[in-house]
Amino acid sequence: MAFIKAQIAQPVAEDERKQSRDCASLMAELENGNPAVRRWAARDLTDCPAASAALVNRLQREEDVSVREIILTTLTSLGDEVAVAGLVDCLRSESAALRNEAIEAMKQLPDEVAPIMRGLLTDADPDVRIFAVNILESLRHPDVESWLISVIDSDPQLNVCATAVDLLGEVGSSAAREPLLRLKARYADEPYIQFATDVALKRIIEG
Numbered sequence: 001m002a003f004i005k006a007q008i009a010q011p012v013a014e015d016e017r018k019q020s021r022d023c024a025s026l027m028a029e030l031e032n033g034n035p036a037v038r039r040w041a042a043r044d045l046t047d048c049p050a051a052s053a054a055l056v057n058r059l060q061r062e063e064d065v066s067v068r069e070i071i072l073t074t075l076t077s078l079g080d081e082v083a084v085a086g087l088v089d090c091l092r093s094e095s096a097a098l099r100n101e102a103i104e105a106m107k108q109l110p111d112e113v114a115p116i117m118r119g120l121l122t123d124a125d126p127d128v129r130i131f132a133v134n135i136l137e138s139l140r141h142p143d144v145e146s147w148l149i150s151v152i153d154s155d156p157q158l159n160v161c162a163t164a165v166d167l168l169g170e171v172g173s174s175a176a177r178e179p180l181l182r183l184k185a186r187y188a189d190e191p192y193i194q195f196a197t198d199v200a201l202k203r204i205i206e207g
Contacts, residue, residue: 023048030058035067042070046077056086060093068098072105079112088120091131103131107138114141121147126157133163145171152183162192169200177204 021044029041038058045051052075059071075083087109090102106113113135120132133151136144148171151164161183168176180197187193 023051027051027054030054035064038062038064038067039070042067042074046074049078049080052078052080052082052086056082056089059086060090060098065097068101072101076105076108079109081112084109084112084116088116091120091128092125099131103134106135110139110141113139114143117141117143117147118150121151121155126160129155129157129160130163133160133167137167145173145176148172149176149179153179158187158190158193161187162196165193165196165200169196169203172200172204174204177201180204 023045026041026045026048029037030045032038032041042055042058045055055071055075055078059068059075062068062071075087084106087102087106090098093099093102117132117136117139120135121129123129123132129151133148136147145168148164148168152161152168155161155164165180165183168180172180180201184194184197
């Protein structure tokens with residue numbers, strides 16, 4: 001039986017890359033079968049503000065990790081509403097890798113993500129709410145503490161509250177003391193909540 005030689009993605013020559021570098025051509029190249037071509041296209045689309053929708057569309061289907069990485073970098077650079085909305089959609093993906101990549105990308109966009117954060121923290125999907133708390137970890141926004149307090153005061157899911165308490169123990173001030181005590185009383189029979197709130201309260205007192 002004859003062996004069929006596997007096709008290997010060929011590198012993109014510099015002179016080839018310079019051909020047809022207008023935005024429409026670059027967006028079309030996102031569908032090229034060669035990952036190297038898709039990578040270069042995603043990288044060069046940084047200068048094309050209208051490319052976010054095409055990049056998001058490709059991101060949700062892209063299987064090559066290196067291409068996804070460049071797409072996410074470009075979306076972060078563009079940082080428009082379409083890019084941010086696309087990253088939010090990725091939080092609902094069945095792919096854990098894509099969800100985690102989207103979380104890391106959103107952490108780089110504090111000003112763009114802040115206006116939608118309250119909506120994410122009250123999303124119908126508790127997993128999305130947990131991801132939103134994870135994003136807050138690096139968001140460096142003045143409302144982070146108040147958002148976390150709102151979560152532990154009103155979220156009905158134990159796991160969401162537990163995630164918020166862990167972060168509140170790192171960023172909380174005296175303003176979080178009473179909300180933490182209320183949460184501790186609400187989940188009096190939950191050992192982890194008792195432990196996490198005690199740790200957070202101790203850090204606040206010592207801080």
